[in-house]
Amino acid sequence: MKALVYTEPGRVTLEERPRLKPESGEVEISIELAGVCGSDISGFLGHSARRKPPLVLGHELAGRLSDGRRVVANPLIACGHCVYCLAGAQNLCESWRLLGMDQTPGTFAEYVTLPAGQIHEIPEELPSARTVLCEPLANIVHLFRISAPAPFFRLAIVGGGTMGALALLASQRIGARDVLVVDVSDQRLETAMKLGAAATVNTCSPEGLAETRRVAGRGYDLVVDASGSGPARQAAFDLCRPGGCVVLLGMAAQRSELDFVTSIRKEHRAVMSFAYTPADFRRALDLLIAGEVDLSRWTEQLPLDRGQEAMERIAHRPGTTLKMLLEVAPSR
Numbered sequence: 001m002k003a004l005v006y007t008e009p010g011r012v013t014l015e016e017r018p019r020l021k022p023e024s025g026e027v028e029i030s031i032e033l034a035g036v037c038g039s040d041i042s043g044f045l046g047h048s049a050r051r052k053p054p055l056v057l058g059h060e061l062a063g064r065l066s067d068g069r070r071v072v073a074n075p076l077i078a079c080g081h082c083v084y085c086l087a088g089a090q091n092l093c094e095s096w097r098l099l100g101m102d103q104t105p106g107t108f109a110e111y112v113t114l115p116a117g118q119i120h121e122i123p124e125e126l127p128s129a130r131t132v133l134c135e136p137l138a139n140i141v142h143l144f145r146i147s148a149p150a151p152f153f154r155l156a157i158v159g160g161g162t163m164g165a166l167a168l169l170a171s172q173r174i175g176a177r178d179v180l181v182v183d184v185s186d187q188r189l190e191t192a193m194k195l196g197a198a199a200t201v202n203t204c205s206p207e208g209l210a211e212t213r214r215v216a217g218r219g220y221d222l223v224v225d226a227s228g229s230g231p232a233r234q235a236a237f238d239l240c241r242p243g244g245c246v247v248l249l250g251m252a253a254q255r256s257e258l259d260f261v262t263s264i265r266k267e268h269r270a271v272m273s274f275a276y277t278p279a280d281f282r283r284a285l286d287l288l289i290a291g292e293v294d295l296s297r298w299t300e301q302l303p304l305d306r307g308q309e310a311m312e313r314i315a316h317r318p319g320t321t322l323k324m325l326l327e328v329a330p331s332r
């Protein structure tokens with residue numbers, strides 16, 4: 001089968017790879033569309049300790065089973081029997097693995113095999129370009145579930161990329177008010193306004209930071225950091241009201257500094273959110289099927305054999321594209 005292989009930092013090449021035979025309990029999916037995640041980009045750029053060449057990257061997919069049924073798959077494979085799995089926190093499983101990471105081949109290929117329980121059938125009318133957003137949206141479902149904002153909460157989002165945009169769209173379904181999006185790209189902020197943000201501020205200048213403080217007023221009930229850079233994390237706490245909650249989602253910086261004393265005085269609650277459970281994934285799929293969250297206008301598709309170009313474009317010149325999709329086979 002054809003697969004896009006990450007061969008060295010900054011390079012992916014289309015190669016012929018053996019098609020793995022599904023083991024007992026596994027199914028094979030013929031991939032139609034694969035999404036490029038920020039974590040794939042971090043791997044591609046050589047920044048990820050768990051994505052080492054040679055590796056087929058990718059964990060987001062829309063595809064078909066051999067009998068033609070259209071499916072999406074939860075790419076986070078948990079063991080199912082450790083204490084965390086038994087408690088329904090499969091995202092904290094002691095031995096989880098993810099497609100396109102460590103030794104597990106990913107979705108930038110014609111076929112992928114995984115346990116049958118990871119598969120969800122999707123309706124014929126759900127386009128693949130929407131389906132493929134199920135996995136990133138599952139992260140957002142999870143973060144709102146575990147941070148449990150109170151009704152009519154005021155929300156700020158730091159970072160207007162894929163995750164920030166999905167958080168914005170999902171928040172509109174759960175009663176968020178006065179949603180502010182901050183970013184360092186005017187283009188992304190323009191998109192955030194089109195997606196329904198109440199206000200946006202570019203924080204890359206001192207004036208921008210002053211404007212953020214003015215807009216924030218007494219601060220937000222919930223602040224989501226969908227960036228993960230050091231300054232973004234601090235900005236999230238700066239935007240949070242006394243007694244409010246900051247959700248840390250972005251994983252860009254391994255370590256970063258934080259003004260702890262100010263946050264302690266304000267009794268900020270910090271919630272760290274990682275991945276999703278199978279229930280979150282299912283809920284995300286239901287939101288997509290219902291048409292309640294749709295980012296497909298802001299996606300861009302390139303064929304798998306132009307993978308190098310696709311990776312470079314989304315890593316360095318995303319423009320208004322929030323999600324790059326690789327076309328592996330004709331899809332609907």
Ligand SMILES: [Zn+2]
Nearest residue numbers: 037038135136
């Ligand atoms: Zn992802």
Ligand SMILES: [Zn+2]
Nearest residue numbers: 079082085093
């Ligand atoms: Zn487990």
